[in-house]
Amino acid sequence: MANEHLGDRLGRLRRMAGLTQEGLAAKAGVSADVVRKLEQKRKHSARLPTLHALAKGLGVEVTTLLGDPPGVPSTGEADPPALVAVRRAIMPPLFAAPTEPNGAETLSPSLLRAEIADAWTLYHAADFGRLMESLPGIVADARFAAAVGSDDERASGQGSLAKALQLAGHLTIRLGKTDLALSALERAFTAADASTDPLLPAMVCNSVAWAYQRQNRLDDAQHLAVHAADGVERQHVHSTEGVRVWGGLLMSAATSSARSGDYDTANDMMRTAEQAAGRLATMPPAANGKLVSIFSRSSVRIERVRLAVQHARPEDALRLARGMRLSADTPPSWRTWLLLDVARAYTDIGDTESAVKTLEKLHRVAPAWMRHHTLAVAIVNDLWTGPTRPPGLRRLAEFLGVAN
DSSP states (O other): OTTOOHHHHHHHHHHHTTOOHHHHHHHHTSOHHHHHHHHTTSOOOOOHHHHHHHHHHHTSOHHHHHTOOOSSOOSSSOOOHHHHHHHHHHSOOTTOOOOOOTTGGGOOHHHHHHHHHHHHHHHHTTOHHHHHHHHHHHHHHHHHHTTSSSHHHHHHHHHHHHHHHHHHHHHHHHTTOHHHHHHHHHHHHHHHHTSSOTTHHHHHHHHHHHHHHHTTOHHHHHHHHHHHHHHHHHHSTTSHHHHHHHHHHHHHHHHHHHHTTOHHHHHHHHHHHHHHHHHGGGSOOOTTGGGSOOOSHHHHHHHHHHHHHHTTOHHHHHHHHTTOOOOTTOOHHHHHHHHHHHHHHHHHTTOHHHHHHHHHHHHHHOHHHHHHOHHHHHHHHHHHTSSOOOTTHHHHHHHTTOOO
8 A cells, every 4th residue: 555646545545434525525626637636646735734635525534545654555454563562662561560671770861861862863764664673761760760769769750651652653643543643642641740841742743743733633733733832932931942842833734724624824924933033142042952852043944844835835845945954953844845846846847857856955954754655655646647758757756655
């Protein structure tokens, strides 16, 4: 199913729902012509608001419609052992006491935080295989640290456990297991609430909002992000960490608005977030930056580019992206999204050579992420079936399995 065309998947899900093309269009509130063109493969992709509407009309998650991600194929077979280990780490057997990890005598809070930071680096590099191998041990270490020692030591361990389980939630979202992700994130929130970090529950809320978005629960996602942002704004926006967490939540709320079709509200929120990001230049850097929300002028601008592309405003997207200088702490995953959105915008305005050049750059700097993203396949599909094939396109098409 991983390489199944969006149109084939849409047609299969529509038939399973007992709907005609016109019936689905009516339930989703989209044009029947859009459904026909997708199923006939005259269109290889659609805007996210359209995809959310189609998913809602079909009664499925957006990830089901997209066939995203390819990390764990939906073959109906049992989960692979690495995923079973992650699942067991998130939801350990009932009544099982935390077991003492190997090398527990050397397991200091700083070492545990370093382990978690390194694991987040693997995540942002799309090295999901290595992350799945290491994460169960990290969660076990954090769970043990949260259960032993003095009150302060246990509270510190709870903070580490919250970040480890938050990462497990992000990983399982990427693997298409959103229900498992929410189980991880609910446990992360409980641990965060027992920690000494007042911002940690709000950070976990941001991750929960993302999981809701993936399940097409856009109202739930927006309300949660706004509620958590309001709490941070009341008490913590005078610190660097507070601004970063607040800004990340505002961006999340904006994304939910945009996916619901309200681009203007989303754009206003993003402008507010960009102004807040400007304040960070005059503030000291955040401690443990890798474990705080990704929020900077670069991340806000990347998200604004994405929203413009998703709402069929390619010229706006290219204008926003022009001359961008990414901050050094911008993760590879965010750089990937920017390059994909710029390639999509060039494709939409008919500048196929620039689109291919942008995709070639992505292939050089982040091949793992490129292979992971269904948007990359959709863009290359559109270019491959177009009237001209610029130099370099065949190599990209072969890399993504698009070339016949």
